[in-house]
Amino acid sequence: MAEFPTTVAAAKAAYEHGMPTVMGAPNVLRGNSHNGNASGRELVGRGLVTALASDYLPSGLLSAALLLAEEGLAPLPAAVGLVTGGAAAVAGLPDRGRLEEGLRANAASGVPLSAFAGVIAVDGVPTEALTSWLDTGRCWHTVAGQPSRTARAAVRSWTARR
Amino acid sequence: MSLLRPQRHIADAWWRVATRAARIRILSTSCLETVLVAEGSTDAFADAGSDTHRIVDLAAAMVTVPAAGGAVIDVRGRPLELDPDLTRRWSGVVAATPRLAEELAETIRGTEER
Numbered sequence: 001m002a003e004f005p006t007t008v009a010a011a012k013a014a015y016e017h018g019m020p021t022v023m024g025a026p027n028v029l030r031g032n033s034h035n036g037n038a039s040g041r042e043l044v045g046r047g048l049v050t051a052l053a054s055d056y057l058p059s060g061l062l063s064a065a066l067l068l069a070e071e072g073l074a075p076l077p078a079a080v081g082l083v084t085g086g087a088a089a090v091a092g093l094p095d096r097g098r099l100e101e102g103l104r105a106n107a108a109s110g111v112p113l114s115a116f117a118g119v120i121a122v123d124g125v126p127t128e129a130l131t132s133w134l135d136t137g138r139c140w141h142t143v144a145g146q147p148s149r150t151a152r153a154a155v156r157s158w159t160a161r162r
Numbered sequence: 163m164s165l166l167r168p169q170r171h172i173a174d175a176w177w178r179v180a181t182r183a184a185r186i187r188i189l190s191t192s193c194l195e196t197v198l199v200a201e202g203s204t205d206a207f208a209d210a211g212s213d214t215h216r217i218v219d220l221a222a223a224m225v226t227v228p229a230a231g232g233a234v235i236d237v238r239g240r241p242l243e244l245d246p247d248l249t250r251r252w253s254g255v256v257a258a259t260p261r262l263a264e265e266l267a268e269t270i271r272g273t274e275e276r
Contacts, residue, residue: 117193117222121244129225131197140197142226155205155258 001090003053006037011048020090021048024055025064025083040064044082045073051086163206164188164195166214175270176210182269196223196256200230206257211237211270213251217244220254233260237267 002014002021014021027033027040043049054061061083069076081098088097096104114135120128131140164187168176180186187204189195192215195207200223209215220242223234236242237253253270257263 113189113191113194115191115194115197117196117218119221119225119244121221124244126221126224126244129222131193131222131226133194133197140200140226142200142229144225144229146229155262 004037005043006033008038008042008046008048011038011043011046015048020050020086022051022053022090023049025052025060026055026057028052028064028068029057029060041068041071041073044068044079049082049086051090052082053087163204163208164198165207166190166192166209166212168210169212172211175272178269178272179208179210179266192219192254193222196220196234196254197226199223199232199256199258200226202230202258206255206262206266208255208257208266208270209237209253211253213253215252215254216248217242217250217252218248220252220256223254223256227256230258232256232258233263235263235267237270239267 002011002019004024004027005011005014005021011021021043023038023040023043024033025040028044031041032039040049040052052061052064065079065083066076068074068082069079073079074082085097088094113133115131115133117131118129119126125144127144129140129142132138163179163183163185165176165179167188167190168180183205187195192207195204198204199207220234221244224242227234234242234254234256237255240252242252242254243250255263255266255270257266
């Protein structure tokens with residue numbers, strides 16, 4: 001792994017040798033290296049970076065990824081990949097870090113009732129949904145047009161009282 | 163049924179719903195509350211007219227709840243659209259049957275026949 005290559009030439013050489021390259025998120029956020037080395041933005045723009053590290057700013061990862069996308073240095077999925085799948089690849093953990101079938105789930109949530117809900121839409125029409133109650137691991141997966149595998153919804157306690 | 167928490171400006175509508183349901187739950191986790199309707203654990207879940215819901219709160223329910231026989235509608239009849247503009251808001255009504263969804267929306271609007 002090439003950790004914080006100090007010049008564009010070094011980053012290119014690492015790339016040519018198939019080495020993953022890590023740059024610092026603070027470098028990206030500042031716009032340049034704090035000690036005059038290569039610019040993270042420039043290396044990302046040249047497609048030479050595998051992952052961003054938080055370095056001395058633990059909160060900087062996501063903001064650096066979003067900034068790279070905003071400034072057009074990388075498409076949003078590639079920019080976010082620098083702090084997710086890219087980071088996992090650098091750490092030698094290819095079984096996580098990407099939203100793909102068969103990979104390990106890897107999410108963090110704050111409170112016991114937190115849930116994740118995702119939907120796939122085709123031309124604006126929702127066709128498939130997955131909701132997960134993170135604290136319990138219960139999942140509800142539904143494909144439009146197919147019989148639901150969840151228990152059927154039912155009215156039990158709504159009253160006619162007005 | 164479950165409701166979003168009461169807010170002063172929609173207190174009347176919130177109370178109209180609360181007095182008709184046998185039990186009220188406030189879980190403050192919309193995505194989960196919609197699947198609890200789909201699986202039959204609760205009868206319904208609603209935003210009593212505060213226009214708090216973004217489409218991300220309701221998008222999965224648009225598949226899961228109808229597949230279980232229920233319905234997802236907006237209190238004011240606005241179509242639910244998968245639009246990346248997250249400034250758009252709805253007052254979602256998720257119910258075990260389409261008829262209950264309509265009845266709840268009427269109750270929240272205060273337009274039901276008496």
